[in-house]
Amino acid sequence: MGGAAAGAWSALPRVAVILLVVVVLAAALLAGVVYGFQRSVIYLPGDREVPPIAGRVEGARDVELRTEDGLRLGAWFLPPRGADRDTAVLVANGNAADRENRMPLADALTAEGFSVLLFDYRGFGGNPGRPSEGGLAADARAAQRALEEELGFPPERTVYFGESIGTGVASRLAVERPPAALLLRSPFTDLAALGRHHYPLVPVGPLLRDRYPVAENVAGLEAPVTVVYGEEDSVVPPEQSRRVAASAAELHAEVAVAGADHNDAVLFDGEELIAAVVELADHAVR
Numbered sequence: 001m002g003g004a005a006a007g008a009w010s011a012l013p014r015v016a017v018i019l020l021v022v023v024v025l026a027a028a029l030l031a032g033v034v035y036g037f038q039r040s041v042i043y044l045p046g047d048r049e050v051p052p053i054a055g056r057v058e059g060a061r062d063v064e065l066r067t068e069d070g071l072r073l074g075a076w077f078l079p080p081r082g083a084d085r086d087t088a089v090l091v092a093n094g095n096a097a098d099r100e101n102r103m104p105l106a107d108a109l110t111a112e113g114f115s116v117l118l119f120d121y122r123g124f125g126g127n128p129g130r131p132s133e134g135g136l137a138a139d140a141r142a143a144q145r146a147l148e149e150e151l152g153f154p155p156e157r158t159v160y161f162g163e164s165i166g167t168g169v170a171s172r173l174a175v176e177r178p179p180a181a182l183l184l185r186s187p188f189t190d191l192a193a194l195g196r197h198h199y200p201l202v203p204v205g206p207l208l209r210d211r212y213p214v215a216e217n218v219a220g221l222e223a224p225v226t227v228v229y230g231e232e233d234s235v236v237p238p239e240q241s242r243r244v245a246a247s248a249a250e251l252h253a254e255v256a257v258a259g260a261d262h263n264d265a266v267l268f269d270g271e272e273l274i275a276a277v278v279e280l281a282d283h284a285v286r
Contacts, residue, residue, distance in 0.1 A: 042131075042165075042191070042210060044096040049126030050074060051100075063150065065119055065142040073117035073127045073139055076100065077151055078106050082113035087180070087285045088153035089114045089277065090143055092173070094164030094186075099126035112278050115153065116218040119143045121169075133168070133210035140173040145178050155179045162187070164236065167244075168212025175217050180254070181224045181284035183277055186236045186262055187244040189215040197237055201205070215247040224252035226280045230260030230267050252280055 027163055053060045053076040064073040076099050089109050099118035106116040124130030129135060147153045148182045160179045162170025167187035174182045188194040191212040195204035218225050225248040229241035238256070245254040255276045260266050269274060 002099070008186065013195055024198060028209065042095075043247065045053070045121070045131060046096060048098070048205075050098050050120065053078075063117070063119075063146055065139065065146050067107060067122070067138045067142045069135075069138055070178045071122055071129050071139075073120060073122065073142065073147065074125055075117060075143060076106075078110050078116045078118070080113045080115055084115075085113040085281065086157060087114055087281055088117060088147055088151070088158045089161050090117050090147055090158055090170075090173075090179075091119075092140055092142075092160065092162040092166030092170040093118075093121070094126070094166050098134045099139045100125075102268075104265075106213050107268045108274045109277065112235070114277075114281070115151070116160075117143060117147050117151070123240040133212060136169045137172050137176075141176065142170050144173060144177055157285060159277065159284070161185070161277065163267075164188075165212065167214050171175065171214045171217035172212075174221050174223060178223050180223065181226070181280045182218070183226045183228065183280055184214070184218070184241075184244060185267060185273065186230065186233055186241060187214045187227060188212070188236045189243050189247075194236060194241060197240075218244060220246040221249055223282060224250050224284050226253045226255065226276050227251070228255040228256050228257065228267070228273055228276050230262060233262045235262035252283055 052062045054062050056104060057078060059079040061077050063077050065073040065075050067073065093102060098120050101119050106118055109116050120127050121131055121136050123131045147158060155177050158179045159181045160170040160174050161183045163185040167184040170182060191210060192205040192208050195208065226246040227241055229238055233236055245251055253276060257266055257272050
């Protein structure tokens with residue numbers, strides 16, 4: 001058998017053997033590049049440092065988050081401007097964003113009586129460190145801990161708000177430290193599924209280092225969940241957001257915003273989004 005196999009191999013044209021070797025080496029090189037540099041594609045932190053909020057917005061304060069692996073991260077706490085609900089919203093940002101970009105969202109939420117904690121992940125907003133799934137999870141835990149221990153909002157008086165990649169962060173935090181409620185804006189089912197959608201020719205699943213299993217997280221969550229997404233989302237396919245909603249053990253609402261793409265203003269601080277947060281908090285926080 002071994003001799004026959006060797007004879008068959010030697011019978012292959014020399015050019016075909018060379019081409020086969022080239023293809024195998026190219027595939028291995030591509031896999032190595034994808035594996036090694038994937039986080040520079042997944043995470044888009046920018047390079048700017050966010051200035052302090054104290055003195056710029058009435059009642060707002062700068063908060064320093066301390067992660068379990070020793071990082072110190074910047075955050076902002078903004079008090080309610082409307083009738084105080086005694087409820088906080090912890091915001092887990094999407095990509096290519098920092099807490100200053102999320103001020104329109106915070107303004108809209110504080111006007112509805114919420115306290116808001118905006119924070120930046122490691123590597124974002126001038127923070128130290130390099131982003132990863134485990135790192136962002138640690139950052140979110142540090143934010144929740146500060147919100148509870150320093151600012152007086154335990155999980156049962158907190159709504160976790162995650163957007164885009166932040167839905168992976170917020171849903172994991174919700175599993176670890178269950179909140180009053182969870183709102184997910186433009187969630188994907190998991191990062192591998194999103195990767196296969198955008199890179200169909202790359203074996204994304206086996207190569208991914210970070211997973212973000214959003215649908216799996218909400219399937220085991222005993223807290224009300226609202227899912228908001230744009231019907232014309234070109235970054236996260238709307239069908240993935242719908243599957244997340246269908247997976248939720250306690251789905252409170254599914255809000256499809258007509259005509260909205262992923263980065264349209266209506267999905268950052270629009271009326272339908274803010275109304276969904278208010279309605280969810282009214283349902284969950286007594």
